[in-house]
Amino acid sequence: MQIKDFVIDRNLKELTEHRTVALPMACYETTIKQNINGYIPLHWHDEFQFVLIVKGEALFQINDEKLTIQEGEGLFINSGCLHMVEDQNNTGCVYICLNVAPPFVVSQELYTAYVNPLIQATNLPYLHLDSKQLWGKNILDAIVKINQLIRHKPPYYEMDITVELTLIWKNLMINGFPLEYEQVEMLKSRRMKQMLNWIHTHYAEKILLDDIASAGQLSRSECCRYFKRILKKTPLNYVSDYRIQKSLILLQQAESNVTEVAYQVGFNSTSYFIDKFRKVMNMTPLTYKKHKNS
Structure with a gap:
């Protein structure tokens, strides 16, 4: 399934409900050029986003940074981060997009220790997922498996998905990215969203x-x-x-x-x-x- 015109509220938060019938998550293949704008416009959402480029290459902007992601590579975009995507060099880019509600990643007992610190980190808007690194390859392989599970729905596929999500999150932990928490960066993010919110209300x-x-x-x-x-x-x-x-x-x-x-x-x-x-x-x-x- 492709979302060609996802709904964004006045402060740029995406309102598309990212979930299957049973699970607070969604996985779909996106052809960038088929979006109503010809690209994926600037937006944010509470869900974590995992991306795997299956064709071509894409130019992502996350907050104030831009980076090109090639075929076979991927991206983790943190909860609440502004992002947009363009087809780089008209390559007909297609990517698998996995959006997951943060509380669904691990059990409630593990959330405070293993998930919330990443959401709050001001130096982690995204991580590049490189198949040449074992932890990155493990995450990219799990994205493919989850996409297949949702498409084919074999018996007990929901439980298999939770296994793959735990694997994804464990490998994010294994990469060892140091986390930082700066009040100034939090304030900047809030002010930017306030200004965008005002524009989208009064445009x-x-x-x-x-x-x-x-x-x-x-x-x-x-x-x-x-x-x-x-x-x-x-x-x-x-x-x-x-x-x-x-x-x-x-x-x-x-x-x-x-x-x-x-x-x-x-x-x-x-x-x-x-x-x-x-x-x-x-x-x-x-x-x-x-x-x-x-």
Whole structure:
């Protein structure tokens, strides 16, 4: 199964329910280019995410870091971390995505000692999973097994999945990554989410830089530094790009027209909307609409 347009709330938290019928987890294969945006937009969720690239290569951004993951490699993304994914070099990238609720990884008695310290660590937004390292290979192999178990559902497959999850978590422990806890980093993460939350609530309105900075309890200059460091763009450029992202769903509605959509998502000029849309999507809004409704 592929989620082509997962739902994100106003503070970028993904609302897709990551679970099978019986288990608080989900595993699915994702073709990046098939997402409604052509990429997986910036979001976060409480679940841990484990990724295995099965075709091509992907460019991931986790918080303010970017890295390329090749076919056969993988990634662990920690709970609560902002992340997005693009198809690197148009390789037709496909990856297995395993999302797991933290309390389900190990038994309740072991959670405080073995899971919570990783969630709280400020220096562990992600780990690269390399098949050349034994602990990494063990995790990647377990992702494949869990994907097969969910697809084929043999007898007692739920119990087999819990065995594989314990194996995954044990191998994360074995890699020996030192954990750090910095209050400053926690505050930065919270402020960034507050600013994004405000934008996603008010994107259809007139937005000033002062508004965004105020939402994060920052000065204008500090606000700009946050966005440049984490998102590599200015706050107002992010607003414009987010408005384009929101317009894609509206343009797919048969009764919509370009002018109405432009104003619905916060642009006060149809021509400006068309210009920005063309730069982001490499086509006009009308061309996009005709293509999606053909």
